[in-house]
Amino acid sequence: LRRAARRAAALAAAALLLSPRAKAALGPRYGGDLTVAVLTVPSAPDPRVPRGAAESLIALLVHERLLRLDAAGEPRAGLAHDWLGSADGREWVLRLAPEATFHDGAPVAPADVVRSLRTFLRGPSIAADRLADTLDGGAAFRAERSDELPGVAVSGAEVVLRFREPVAAPLAPLAAPSAAIVSAAGVAAGPFVPAATVPGRRLALTAFGAHVRGRPLLDRVSLVTAARADELETEVLTRRAGLVVGAGAWGAPAATLLLALDPARAPFAAAERRASVAEALARADLARRVLPGAERPAGLLPPALWPAPPSESEAVRAVPPRAGTPVSLLVSAEVPPLLSQRVMAYLDELGLDATVTAAPPDRAVASGGDARLFLWSPEVPEPELALRELAALGPAVPGVAEALAAAAREREPARRYALLQDAERALRAAAVLVPVAVVPIAAHAHPRLHGLAADRAGRLLLEDAWLEP
């Protein structure tokens, strides 16, 4: 509220003193309707693991979590005002912000938090898996062997989390979008309120004045589908949209372009064949010539999650596949077509006869095809949770689960980092997930749009965005 008051006062003074052009140059202002063109408008903005840039955007617009992670991966206030850990690190008390309310005006109560966390813990999120593994009674509850969840309790106006043992980054899973808090009626508490929906085509959101961090600057955000994927960017150029999500490159590299090779399918059953693919991809060339703004990947995780670049993994002898081997390649619609075509050209050069099929982001990430090419960013921008997520994208790789479990228990940062690197190297060596490039967020913003930001996971944030008049 203080922020809002300050901005209002500044805007009023500027309005009195300056010309319209100068007023725009002054900075943030309230008001404005932003149209966002996306490939597909998600059907229902329920809390869930977002797949693709559009779902991630909506998740953060509509929902609010107890905590967020800042650029350094440290927890920041969400609906929880502050949090305190016990000396042994097994109990954490989260105090809810007194001004936290849902879109219908009802205050966010500890009971809402407990109910939402119970739903989250039984959901498909990898973050939920990690939290359930460490919470008292969490594993039995997640496995539905018990309805009791002693690890999550209410104490007056506070929520108490009890862990089986002290763990590193205990509260990080609470920053997952699927851990958003909703009321018993399913009402969210995010910065924007869903106002009107045309299923699959349009979703209109209006600013939530009672949001826990204050009213967002924009009055209204409308998500609309573009007529064609390859026309997304023209939506901005023709001023039909102020922002497109799903095409273009915005900001610093924040997502990993992954080529997943399915070891359960014949072309890539042998590690040597997969290694040959990984070796054939000239990553620097891709980053330099095909995708402006992209970078050569240092590892599987986006660079923002690593304090320092990971070391090279142990090389596996590469054996090229048999010439003419047919390969089906499923490509996420968010991947730039030229990049996908270049990957196809690499596969052709290797002697593989690739057939490309485009698919929605969620399907491309999940399964299907001999190989899958998709943009990946973690649900929770925390290295251990991110690596857990990556490990779940393919079959179990020896040593990875053990290293991640050890990293969860290890609270000393340097040792923990080493364990995570071990896990990452093991994953990379298996060549099931081949990092192709680290790419900027697939978005394109009109110059009139200011204040656009992204979190550590490469998700766009419109909370402080504003439109130049």
Place this chain on the structure above:
Amino acid sequence: LSRIGLRGRLLAGFALLAVPPILLLGFSSAALLARGSQRAVEQRLEAALRSAQDELDRRRQAAAEQAERMLSDELPKTEVAANPLELAGKLAAASGLDVLEVLDAEGRVISSSHWPAGFGFLDRDVVFPGQDAYRLETVKAGHGGVERLAVTAASRGRWREQDVLVRAGWLVDEDFAAQLSALMGLDLALRDQTHGRWIARPGDALHGWLSPALREAGVGQVALGSETYRYAARAVVPGLWLVAALPRETAEAVATDIRRLSVALAVATLVAALVGAVLLSGRIARPVRELAEGARRVAAGDLDAAVPVQTADEIGQLAESFNAMTADLRDSRERLLQAERVAAWREMARRLAHELKNPIFPIQLSIETLRRVLDQEQRGEPVSGKQFAALFRESSETIIDELGSLRKIIDEFSQFARMPRPQPAPTDVNALVEHTLTLHRARADGVAIETELGPDLPPANVDRDLLGRALGNLVANALEAMPDGGTLRVRTAAEPPGVSVQVEDTGPGLNEEQRTRLFTPYYTTKRGGTGLGLAIVQGIISDHGGRVQVRSEPGQGTTFTLLLPAAPVPKEAGAQ
């Protein structure tokens, strides 16, 4: 055939004359049309193939010019730092080319307009044997690439101090097939036999032709889906064919229309001929039929029958003659009736005079006798009372007797004149016969009466009293004909559609003159007869709609046969 009427025969004749030529004309024109249509389809398909081949040749020639121009004019103008991803694309867009690629001496792609992602890699496009102008180029499509047929030409030269090959051309894809198909109004496609695929507009039926065995020999026919197609093929290069196809229905649409029109005309002509035949035969046959009907009516006694005269031809003359003939017959009948009436009146006057004269004469004699006695008394010649009384009694008795005869004569005439109308009702004829014979048995002195009454005789529709009188007359006549005895035999029998009654006597019989005049009123062969008995019988039977027949020969007796109508069957019985 003899049962077929005149009109039917006329119709058959017309049909035999009209149908074969019409059918012959129809079949021969259909055959000619089919042959002409087939030739037109062949010419159309071959023309389409020639045009498509010409277009491909034109594109190849233009591609060669473009490649040369790119090498000599356009590429030297490009900046050294130009992005290879965009270089060829921009040049191709500016020149309207679908395909433009620059390869180095090793065949690696320096820049490609249609597959930019392939830069730095060896060009591995598939080339059709015999002529490398036709290539399967990898072309960007969505997130990947697809192989598309292209007609290209290459030019070699130096660029940026290295040997390069510039290849330019256009895609020969679905759009190409669609454009030519629309232009030529048929399905035009290319068949890549080597890879087993069609390059045809989307939805083209040729996509469904999985394994075509193509050859350059005339027009073939193939069933695709629910339609049959006529097609022709032409090899562009070995393994690559141009195919033109037309749905058979479309190919033969004009011929089909003309054939339908011919059939319609033939049918219309046939119908018109038949209608004309019907009308004409009716016109010819109607007067003949009317004449036949008139003749039938005349034969049945209707002399008023007349036939309308509608034409002046032979049929009209025949009708006039017929009408004249019936008019003559009517006149003759009138005259005959008139003569018969005069004769009958004369006969009646004669009989009446004769009958009246017979009793009048005794009466006159008796009265004159009495006057003579009275005159004798007045002259003083007295007659004894006894004599006078005897004379008076005799004379008066004579007068009374003769007056009785006169009354009888008058009664019979009166009865004949006042014959009542019959009131027919179902009547048991056997019972009536028995009753009548019972009344006359007393008078049958020396005559044996026999009956042969038919069993299960149906009731006759007659007036019981009148038929009884007729039977009585016949029985009385028969008995009177056998004064010396004989046999009276009465028979009844069912005689469809009625009942017959025979009264047979063994009397002297009748000669021909007697038989002829038997039923003439007042004709009699008996002394004291009025000659009305049989006339009454005939009148009664005629009034019932029956007939009287007589069979008699002198010395052979006489047999009268009455043919009576049967009583109508009750409706209930009929319904059952």
